[in-house]
Amino acid sequence: MLLCLFSCFTVLSTANAQLLENETTFTKQDTLRGSITPGRVWWDVVKYDLAVTPNFDKFTLSGTTVISFRLVKKPGKQMQIDLQDPMIIDSAILNGKKMDFRRDGNAWFIDIPKGRLPKSSKSVNDVHELRIVYHGVPKPALRAPWDGGIVWKKDKNGNPWINVACQGLGASVWWPCKDHQSDEPDNGVTISVTTPDTLMNVSNGRFQNVTNDGNGHKTWTWAVTQPINLYNVTMNVGKYVHFSDTLQGEKGKLDLDYYVLDYNLEKAKKQFEQVKPMLRAFEYWFGPYPFYEDGYKLVESHHLGMEHQSAVAYGNEYMNGYKGNDLSGTGWGKKFDFIIIHESGHEWYGNNISSKDIADMWVHEGFTNYSETLYTDYLYGEEAGNAYLQGIRRNIRNDRPIIGKYNLNNEGSGDMYPKAANMIHMVRQIIGDKSTFRLLLRDMNEKYYHKTVTSAEIEDFMSKRTGYNLSKMFDQYLRTTQVPTLEYYLSTENASQVLYYRWSNCVKGFNMPIRLPGNSNGKYGLMLATENWQRMRTNFNEGEDLGKLMDKNFYVNYKKVK
Numbered sequence: 001m002l003l004c005l006f007s008c009f010t011v012l013s014t015a016n017a018q019l020l021e022n023e024t025t026f027t028k029q030d031t032l033r034g035s036i037t038p039g040r041v042w043w044d045v046v047k048y049d050l051a052v053t054p055n056f057d058k059f060t061l062s063g064t065t066v067i068s069f070r071l072v073k074k075p076g077k078q079m080q081i082d083l084q085d086p087m088i089i090d091s092a093i094l095n096g097k098k099m100d101f102r103r104d105g106n107a108w109f110i111d112i113p114k115g116r117l118p119k120s121s122k123s124v125n126d127v128h129e130l131r132i133v134y135h136g137v138p139k140p141a142l143r144a145p146w147d148g149g150i151v152w153k154k155d156k157n158g159n160p161w162i163n164v165a166c167q168g169l170g171a172s173v174w175w176p177c178k179d180h181q182s183d184e185p186d187n188g189v190t191i192s193v194t195t196p197d198t199l200m201n202v203s204n205g206r207f208q209n210v211t212n213d214g215n216g217h218k219t220w221t222w223a224v225t226q227p228i229n230l231y232n233v234t235m236n237v238g239k240y241v242h243f244s245d246t247l248q249g250e251k252g253k254l255d256l257d258y259y260v261l262d263y264n265l266e267k268a269k270k271q272f273e274q275v276k277p278m279l280r281a282f283e284y285w286f287g288p289y290p291f292y293e294d295g296y297k298l299v300e301s302h303h304l305g306m307e308h309q310s311a312v313a314y315g316n317e318y319m320n321g322y323k324g325n326d327l328s329g330t331g332w333g334k335k336f337d338f339i340i341i342h343e344s345g346h347e348w349y350g351n352n353i354s355s356k357d358i359a360d361m362w363v364h365e366g367f368t369n370y371s372e373t374l375y376t377d378y379l380y381g382e383e384a385g386n387a388y389l390q391g392i393r394r395n396i397r398n399d400r401p402i403i404g405k406y407n408l409n410n411e412g413s414g415d416m417y418p419k420a421a422n423m424i425h426m427v428r429q430i431i432g433d434k435s436t437f438r439l440l441l442r443d444m445n446e447k448y449y450h451k452t453v454t455s456a457e458i459e460d461f462m463s464k465r466t467g468y469n470l471s472k473m474f475d476q477y478l479r480t481t482q483v484p485t486l487e488y489y490l491s492t493e494n495a496s497q498v499l500y501y502r503w504s505n506c507v508k509g510f511n512m513p514i515r516l517p518g519n520s521n522g523k524y525g526l527m528l529a530t531e532n533w534q535r536m537r538t539n540f541n542e543g544e545d546l547g548k549l550m551d552k553n554f555y556v557n558y559k560k561v562k
Contacts, residue, residue: 034409039080144303290352307346328391345371366420
C-alpha cells in the first residue's frame, strides 16, 4: 500500500498501505476478527462468487455472496462469517437449506444443525456451498486509502465514481466473507457488479462478460483464478475507457490493461509507459509476475492507490514522485511514479506472498518499500539505489515495534515501510553479492508462490540463505524500537592501528555482521560484531575521521568512545 510519512512537506502516513491505529486495549471483537476462532477453524474457502449492486443515490449496497468451502476437520456447531456493522445479513442458505444465525458485532454465527454436514473431512474433494444475501450502508471511506471503506465520489464531469479501499479494515466492510488473511480462496473469486448502463465496473482478474437488462443497467463480471487476499477484492465503477498493451515476460505474453477516466486518456498513455520497465525490473529481481493467468491492470481511482491484485488502484494524478514529492529527499524519488512502482511491487509481496496475520505486515510493506530501491538500482545503478534507500531513513519514527500483536487484527508501526526496507538492505550487504541476493528473492517468491506465511518463516528462510543466524537482527529491528550502536575506538599497538568495536543499545546476544573500513581508500571487510569488544587491524592515517568512513548502507548508529 502507501507509505505516509510527515517530512518537510507533509506527513506520509501510509501511501501504499492502510495502517490501523495502534490499539492499547483490545476487545472481544478484535479477537473475533483477528484469530482462528472455533467458527473458522474447521473449514477452508475454495472460492467466492460475489454479486453486488451499489446504489449511488442512497450510498447502499445489496448483494449475494456464495462461499464454496471444504471441511478440514469435524464441523463445529457454528460457522463464523464476517460482515461489518451497519451491513446486514438477510439470509444464509447452506447446501440449499435455510440456516438460523445471530450477530455479535461484526461477526455473524450461522448455526450448523447436527447432521447438516459430514462428520469428518475424509471427502476432501467435497465442496459445500453457503449462500448469503445481504444489504446495507457500508462504511464510507472519508480519507481513503488510510481510512478504509467505500469511496462514493463524482468525477469532474459529475459522473458517479465508486472505489474500494479496505486494507486493515477488511473486505467484510462491504461483503460477507471469512475475513482472515490466512485463508485465501484456492480457486479465486468472481465479481459481478451491476451499474447504470452509462458506467463500467472494473474488478480483479479477467473480464468475462457484460449483460444488459434493458432497463438501464448492465452487469459486469470479472474472474480471478488465483488465490487472492480478500482486502484486494475490488470494484471500480466509473466512466472508464480502456487501452491495452502486452509484455513479453519471463513466462510468456503478459496482458497489460489500463482503465482510466475518459478525460485522462492521453495523460495515462504517457504516464503508464513506466509499467513495462517496472515489470522488467521486478521480474529481474523477484522472478516472474505471479498472476499471468489473471493479467496486469492499472485502474484509475479517486484515492491515492492500493495494491488490488491484478487491478492495481492508481490515483497519483499522473505525476512522478509521491504526488510530486520525493519521499527520499535525494532526487531519485522524482524519477518514477511512486504509486505505479510501489503498488505493483505488492504483486510479489503482499499478493503472491501474504502474511497469515496482519501483525506480520512488514512482509508485505518492507519488501515492497524495498522494491522502490531495487527499481532505482535496476534503472539507474547501485549507487542510485543506495542513495534512495538511505534517503528514506528520514521517515523512520521508531515509535513502536514493527510487528504487532498476534490474533487481534493489530498492525505494528508504520516503520514496517522504511525501517524494514533498510533491514532487508542490510541483509543484502551481509550477503555481499548482488547475484546471490537476487537469487534469494527469486527463490523466496518461488518457494512461497501463492502462499500465506508467518514472519518466522521468512526470517528463517533468510537466515538459512545467508549462512548467518540473523534471528537477533530480526528481533532488534522488528521487535524493538532501538537502533543498535556500534561503539569503536582506535589504538596504536606495535606500530599498527587496531580498531576495537562492539554493539550497544541492542537486544541481548545481538551479533549482526557489519562491513567495517580497513583503510581510508574505501576497502571494507565483513566482520562479526557482538556485545563484546572485537578487534581488527586497519591502515588508517593518524587523525582520520573514522566515523565518516563507516558504511552508510547499514542502518545503525556509530559512536567513538575512549
